[in-house]
Amino acid sequence: MATEFPRVPLGGWIENGLDWLTTEFSSVTRGIANFTVSGIDGLNDALMWLPEWALLAIIAGLCWTMSGIRLAIGSVAGLALIWNMGLWIPMIETLTLVVIATLMAVVIALPVGIAAALSERLYKLIMPVLDFMQTMPAFVYLIPAIPFFGIGAMSAIFATVIFSMPPAIRFTTLGIRQVPVELIEAADAYGATRSQKLFKVQLPMSLPTLMAGINQTIMLALSMVVIAAMIGADGLGSEVWRAIQRLRPGDGFEAGIAVVILAMLLDRMTQSIGKSRKS
Numbered sequence: 001m002a003t004e005f006p007r008v009p010l011g012g013w014i015e016n017g018l019d020w021l022t023t024e025f026s027s028v029t030r031g032i033a034n035f036t037v038s039g040i041d042g043l044n045d046a047l048m049w050l051p052e053w054a055l056l057a058i059i060a061g062l063c064w065t066m067s068g069i070r071l072a073i074g075s076v077a078g079l080a081l082i083w084n085m086g087l088w089i090p091m092i093e094t095l096t097l098v099v100i101a102t103l104m105a106v107v108i109a110l111p112v113g114i115a116a117a118l119s120e121r122l123y124k125l126i127m128p129v130l131d132f133m134q135t136m137p138a139f140v141y142l143i144p145a146i147p148f149f150g151i152g153a154m155s156a157i158f159a160t161v162i163f164s165m166p167p168a169i170r171f172t173t174l175g176i177r178q179v180p181v182e183l184i185e186a187a188d189a190y191g192a193t194r195s196q197k198l199f200k201v202q203l204p205m206s207l208p209t210l211m212a213g214i215n216q217t218i219m220l221a222l223s224m225v226v227i228a229a230m231i232g233a234d235g236l237g238s239e240v241w242r243a244i245q246r247l248r249p250g251d252g253f254e255a256g257i258a259v260v261i262l263a264m265l266l267d268r269m270t271q272s273i274g275k276s277r278k279s
Contacts, residue, residue, distance in 0.1 A: 012264075018144055032154075036153075052088055060072045081257075081258075087236065102218050106214060108165060113170070138159070155201055165215045183205065239251065
C-alpha cells in the first residue's frame with residue numbers, strides 16, 4: 001500500500017496571511033487607495049478637459065520634438081483613427097492607468113535596482129524573486145488586489161504595478177553593472193564619493209538601458225488593460241471585455257487596434273529618449 005504524505009496547506013497559509021494583512025493594514029491600504037484614485041481622477045479630468053484636437057496637437061508636438069516628423073505624423077494618424085472610432089475617452093482612461101502604474105513601478109524599481117547593482121548579496125537574493133514575479137500568471141495578481149483594495153481602478157493599478165515592475169528592476173541593475181570599470185576607476189581617482197559616482201557617472205551612462213526597462217514596463221502595463229477590466233477598471237480594456245461578453249467581434253477588434261496604436265506610440269517615444277541619450 002502506497003504511503004500517503006500529508007498535503008502541505010500552502011493555500012490555507014496564503015489565505016490566512018492575506019486575511020491578517022487586510023485586517024491589520026486596512027487603514028493604510030484605504031489611504032493609498034484614496035490618494036491613488038484621486039490622482040487617477042485628477043489626471044483623467046485634466047486630459048478630458050482639453051479638446052480632442054488640442055490634446056492630439058500636444059502629443060504630436062511632443063513626438064516631433066522627441067523623435068521627428070515621422071513619429072509626429074504617425075501619432076496624428078493613429079490618434080485621429082481612435083477619435084474617429086469613438087474611443088477617445090476610453091483611450092484617455094487607459095493612458096491614465098498606464099502612466100500612473102508605470103510611475104509607481106519605476107519609483108519602486110529604481111531604488112531596488114540600484115541597490116541590487118551595488119550589492120552582490122542583494123542581487124543574488126532579488127533575482128529569484130523577479131523570476132517568480134515574471135513567471136506567475138498575470139491573473140494571480142488580481143487575487144491579493146481585490147481583498148486589499150476592492151473592485152475598481154486601484155486594484156487594477158496594484159496588479160499592473162506588480163506585474164510590470166520586474167523589467168525595470170532588471171534593466172536598472174544591468175545598466176549600472178555594465179558601466180565600464182575604467183570610468184569608475186577614473187571617478188575614484190578624482191576622489192568622487194559613492195553618491196557622486198552613482199548620480200554623475202553610473203546613472204547617466206546607464207540611462208539608455210534604464211529607458212529600455214521603462215519601455216518594457218509600459219508594454220507590460222498595457223498588456224494588463226484587458227485583465228484589469230475584469231475587476232472594474234475603465235478604458236480600452238473594458239471595451240474589449242464588453243465586446244467579448246456581447247459577442248461583438250468588430251467592437252473588440254476596434255478597441256484592440258486602439259490599444260496597439262497607444263502601445264506603438266508610447267514605445268517609440270520611450271525608445272527615442274533612450275536613443276537621444278545614447279547618441
